[in-house]
Amino acid sequence: MPIVINIAKDYTKTPGGREKKDGPFSGEDFRETILLPKFREAERLNEKLIINLDGGYGYGTSFLEEAFGGLARIIKDEKVMNIDIISDEEPILIEDIAAYMKSALQGS
Amino acid sequence: MEDTGLKKVTYRQKRWYYAKSKKRLRELHRRNKRKPDKKSYISNISINQTRRGYTVHAPEILSIVENQEETLDFFAQALHIANIGKDNQEIFFDLSNVKTVSPESVMYIIAILRNVKSIKAHKLICKGNSPNDPAASKVFLDAGFYLYVYCPSVYNTHTNESIQIKDGKTADGILAGKICDYVRDHSSKYSSTKRLYPMIIELMTNTRQHAYRRYLSEMEDNWYVYAENRPDCILFVFLDTGIGIPYTIRKGFKERVKELFITEDAKFITSALKGDFRTETGLDHRGKGLPEIYKISQDEIIADLMVISGKGVCYVRKNGLIEEYNLNTSFIGTMFCWKYIK
Numbered sequence: 547m548p549i550v551i552n553i554a555k556d557y558t559k560t561p562g563g564r565e566k567k568d569g570p571f572s573g574e575d576f577r578e579t580i581l582l583p584k585f586r587e588a589e590r591l592n593e594k595l596i597i598n599l600d601g602g603y604g605y606g607t608s609f610l611e612e613a614f615g616g617l618a619r620i621i622k623d624e625k626v627m628n629i630d631i632i633s634d635e636e637p638i639l640i641e642d643i644a645a646y647m648k649s650a651l652q653g654s
Numbered sequence: 655m656e657d658t659g660l661k662k663v664t665y666r667q668k669r670w671y672y673a674k675s676k677k678r679l680r681e682l683h684r685r686n687k688r689k690p691d692k693k694s695y696i697s698n699i700s701i702n703q704t705r706r707g708y709t710v711h712a713p714e715i716l717s718i719v720e721n722q723e724e725t726l727d728f729f730a731q732a733l734h735i736a737n738i739g740k741d742n743q744e745i746f747f748d749l750s751n752v753k754t755v756s757p758e759s760v761m762y763i764i765a766i767l768r769n770v771k772s773i774k775a776h777k778l779i780c781k782g783n784s785p786n787d788p789a790a791s792k793v794f795l796d797a798g799f800y801l802y803v804y805c806p807s808v809y810n811t812h813t814n815e816s817i818q819i820k821d822g823k824t825a826d827g828i829l830a831g832k833i834c835d836y837v838r839d840h841s842s843k844y845s846s847t848k849r850l851y852p853m854i855i856e857l858m859t860n861t862r863q864h865a866y867r868r869y870l871s872e873m874e875d876n877w878y879v880y881a882e883n884r885p886d887c888i889l890f891v892f893l894d895t896g897i898g899i900p901y902t903i904r905k906g907f908k909e910r911v912k913e914l915f916i917t918e919d920a921k922f923i924t925s926a927l928k929g930d931f932r933t934e935t936g937l938d939h940r941g942k943g944l945p946e947i948y949k950i951s952q953d954e955i956i957a958d959l960m961v962i963s964g965k966g967v968c969y970v971r972k973n974g975l976i977e978e979y980n981l982n983t984s985f986i987g988t989m990f991c992w993k994y995i996k
Contacts, residue, residue: 560827564858569824604851607946608859636848646680 548594548630549584554601556580562610573612581617585629599633610639611646618650626651681713699989707744707779708735716790717756718962719991725759726983728768733872733986736772747782747936755790758891758989760797761819761878765895765987768821769800769873773917784808819879824860833881840883841996846955850994853950854879854892856943857990863943871897872986887957887993894986898964899923899944919966920978927961927968927976947990955995963988 551562557580581597590593594639599605618626626647631640663671672678710731714764715721735745737757747763766782767773784805788874794800798818800808820829831855834847861877873895877976880891896902900919951959951970959970965984969977 560828560831561855562827562861563825563855565863567824567860569826569864571827572825603827603834604848606825606852606855606859606943608856608943636758 547593548596549588550596550598551580551584552598552601554598559602559610561602561605563606564612568608568635573609574616576609577613577616577620581613582620585617585621585626587627594628594630596632597632599631600635602642604636605639607642610643614645615650618647619653622651624651656992660780675944680789686979692973696897705744708739709746709748709784710735712752713747714751715754716759717754718758718762719756719960720754722962722981723983726981726985727930729762730983732766733770734767736770736776736778737872739772739776739778739990741776742779744779744781749785749790749794750783750933752785752790753787755785755884756878757793757816757819757889758893758991759889760794760799760916761880762891762987762989764799764821765800765873765876765893765968769876769895771872771874791955796882801954815883816957817879819878819880821876821878822858822877823877824862826853827855829879830854832859836881837888840888841994846953849950849953849955853947853956855908856946857892857894860943871895887995890992890994892990893987898965898966898984898986899926899961899988917965917980919964920980921959921966923963923966923968924976924978927970951992957993957995959990959992960989961988 558571558574562569562572564572565574566572587597631643633639694756710728712728713721713724716725718725784794796816801935817833820874836850837847858877876895878893900922926944927948950956952974961968962985965981967979967981
């Protein structure tokens with residue numbers, strides 16, 4: 547069974563900035579507390595990881611880049627691109643996140 | 655307590671040692687390099703000195719949007735006095751002649767009163783009066799000015815027609831969420847706040863990440879945000895009192911040399927908005943905040959985005975064109991004003 551993270555339900559409806567020092571519910575905090583552990587768990591169980599972005603107020607670029615781009619910079623492997631992103635409310639975010647991860651992989 | 659033989663240094667001695675130290679001299683040298691022509695930073699200074707301190711007179715039209723030069727001169731005077739004032743002197747803000755005032759000017763007065771470091775360091779006493787014009791006085795009241803100053807004769811009332819000036823230091827998602835709820839309550843477009851929320855959060859994050867330098871910033875780190883419901887739109891103002899976009903962005907060597915002779919602040923703001931690689935950090939994955947704000951401003955729900963920082967002013971038009979020009983008087987900090995179309 548795939549592992550699903552609904553950010554609005556499992557983390558916050560009001561995501562913050564980039565780093566922890568920027569304030570609560572930052573991209574860095576989300577990556578460290580939820581995204582990276584769930585990614586490792588999905589890897590260990592050989593399951594799909596699905597992230598649902600719907601239900602919140604919105605996402606700043608800094609939050610998404612630090613969370614997903616940061617994940618790619620840590621993992622340094624193409625397998626991060628296997629994460630499924632669902633966003634019915636803002637489909638453009640799916641492309642943006644893929645671009646952040648790709649750019650992070652190319653940079654690392 | 656064991657006597658170590660060391661002499662206890664008083665606060666005044668510590669300040670003296672720090673002022674004389676090599677570290678401080680290096681900082682001053684760096685600061686003067688950044689602003690070589692201090693006279694151009696403060697123009698048309700006329701200070702009224704009284705027995706107890708100084709008085710600064712606000713112009714009749716106190717609006718950064720409508721009356722830039724006079725309004726910025728007024729703020730520059732206040733900041734200049736804050737820097738030259740001696741301990742326990744008084745600064746009197748004479749607002750009696752103000753007939754027209756806009757919320758961003760009210761916000762900046764609050765920022766001066768609360769955040770200027772030298773006012774706190776010299777324990778300057780800030781006083782003032784409210785405008786004689788009832789309409790102008792109402793703007794101060796509605797904006798929430800009296801939440802930040804002590805005025806026993808004014809009872810602060812809050813109407814549903816605005817989110818009164820709020821401030822903070824970090825990216826506050828809960829406040830941004832409340833602002834989005836407010837917009838939805840006053841607008842027919844339900845889902846459009848999805849683009850507004852990131853804009854507010856990015857501005858807050860930028861303030862935290864880039865705006866302040868401990869030894870260069872004249873003001874303490876803080877941002878201010880205000881929203882006002884109008885018949886056809888919701889007006890937003892976001893202010894940070896940092897050192898400004900033109901000072902914090904990356905510049906090439908030639909640009910650094912050129913700026914000693916020519917003011918190009920507006921050009922730097924435009925460049926940062928358009929996504930030229932201007933991130934201060936120099937990292938590939940950074941520098942996305944301002945371009946994202948520029949991109950969002952192209953949405954049909956956002957109009958008339960104005961950015962003012964340092965001596966640069968930029969108006970972002972719907973077709974993506976940015977009209978830019980430079981001011982005579984510098985604006986300390988960065989201000990974003992925009993309209994959310996209902």
